[in-house]
Amino acid sequence: MDHFLYRDGALYAEDVPVAEIAAAVGTPFYVYSTATLLRHFRLFDEALSGMDHLVCFAMKAASNQAILKTLAQAGAGMDVVSQGEYLRAKAAGVPGDKIVFSGVGKTAEEIHTALTGGIRQFNVESEPEMETINKVALDLGVTAPITIRVNPDVDAKTHAKIATGKSENKFGIPISRAREVYALAASMKGLEVIGIDVHIGSQLTELEPFRLAYQKVAELTETLRADGHNIRRLDLGGGLGIPYERSNDAPPLPVEYGAMVKETLGHLNVEIEIEPGRLIAGNSGIMVSKVIYVKQGEDRQFLILDGAMNDLIRPAMYEAHHDIIPVIEAEPGTEQTAYDIVGPVCESGDTFAKGRMMTPLQADDLVAFRSAGAYGAVMSSEYNSRPLIPEVLVNGDQFAVIRKRPTFDEMINRDTIPEWL
Known part of the structure; x- marks a missing residue:
């Protein structure tokens, strides 16, 4: 609507x-319609009621400060993928502890800006990035909160240019290597491992790819906890699609998505983050x-x-x-x-x-x-x-x-x- x-x-x-x-x-x-922005944000927020959660708007979808301020005043966090987006979020009044920093190419300058300005977490995409975050954090005398983005090799059944969760995509660490990469992160004094991140693509019109990915994340959570990691937050990304053609069958609703999240991950006693962009702003x-x-x-x-x-x-x-x-x-x-x-x-x-x-x-x-x-x-x-x-x-x-x-x-x-x- x-x-x-x-x-x-x-x-x-x-x-x-x-x-x-x-x-x-x-x-x-x-x-843009304020009423529609707020309605769609609240649909996601309500869909995860009963779970500890934060809905972070994916700023890459729409980054005007007026839109960001509208959503932030309703309680949204922000998912950013660049220094510019981070500074836009801060300029719109979003506190650092509600900003998540994603993206495969974070530079030392961007990491420094986020660590000095405040950040909820970095979603780490590679070992070299992890090493850079660790160095910047140690230089500043702080500890950087991180999740590690795992690539579950799940076909999101979406356009090839916006699929992000298959093995050939540039995003994340192969889930098969997660244990060794988490062990490496735990050995770095400038990092605090707090959770797992996963995002498989945009404009998804079915729940099954999400379900497959989240089941893998649930298994990984149990494995990493057994290895001694304090996994207390799961960042599930975004990706739920919208009906661009009114004549087509509608994609799943946020309430259906929320029910699936509770079904697959509700037993883990974790905080859930989701990062919708298109469904809120589209x-x-x-x-x-x-x-x-x-x-x-x-x-x-x-x-x-x-x-x-x-x-x-x-x-x-x-x-x-x-x-x-x-x-x-x-x-x-x-x-x-x-x-x-x-x-x-x-x-x-x-x-x-x-x-x-x-x-x-x-x-x-x-x-x-x-x-x-x-x-x-x-x-x-x-x-x-x-x-x-x-x-x-x-x-x-x-x-x-x-x-x-x-x-x-x-x-x-x-x-x-x-x-x-």
Whole structure:
């Protein structure tokens, strides 16, 4: 469920007409719903009720400070994968003891920043990283809390570019080597081993891959405890998918996921961390774009929008589907027509949909890309020297620009010309 609904034929974001936002900020833009963000966070939080747990929002899905502050005030922790994300979380008021640092390439500088600023734990991905964390911690005279990310070699049955739990993926330590790596960690004076981390991929639409991975983690927990390690926290990652196509069967609900977690891990008396991103943010945002031209091709019609692949890259990068709807709803019974929906970037890959059935549209009409709140604005770029588009947050009948569109001068003047030119 989200809070982008038609009222009297006009699309609203909560209690604000989307067309009103478009008139105020121009197109294209992203708009997020506070009510949807909070609802989806609370669904996860409630799904794990009865267990000691923390829901950490995966910031890589959507990292605007207004979104982070909204979730943090509701009790969320943050999962970060870079120094920039860590500093964004701190700037949004998230305390260090609610920030988890993930990622395969943490640098000594990033580790230093987190250890001096406060960190809940590092999710360690390799022995060399472990050695670096240990050295930085010893240099600072502190102890770094860590989990070790194990790769359970489970097929997440998702897109190859967002699968992370198979043996050929770059993430984690093979679960078969876990005992020796944990023994190495225990020998390092600058580290405190507190748990296990696992994450098998994104946009999962079935529970069974999670179940298989968590069963392996449960067995590993018992083994490591027998070896003398105080395993008291399990970080289960994120990955639960959302229904990008409304006609498809819906992925499992958070409550079903929570029941499976309790079934597979509830007997271990551990704290559970989960790191959802897409399911919290995905349906919490839409991208709104305007039709520039309707172009008649040889055998098809093109709907040319002012939004492009640099604004929403998921269709070009992942062949991803987004429902695209008119901001002003057509009259019931209006016959639909097929469009190839494209942007103005000089790439054939700048295509959002082919042969998409839509009610007839014309220049200046507005359309909305549903389920664009995750991996939308955060993955945007200035390709073709197109300025980053605004982000807007709605709360009831109010809206605010939470990232403005830079002017062309602001964008161009970031360049520096050498003195010899």
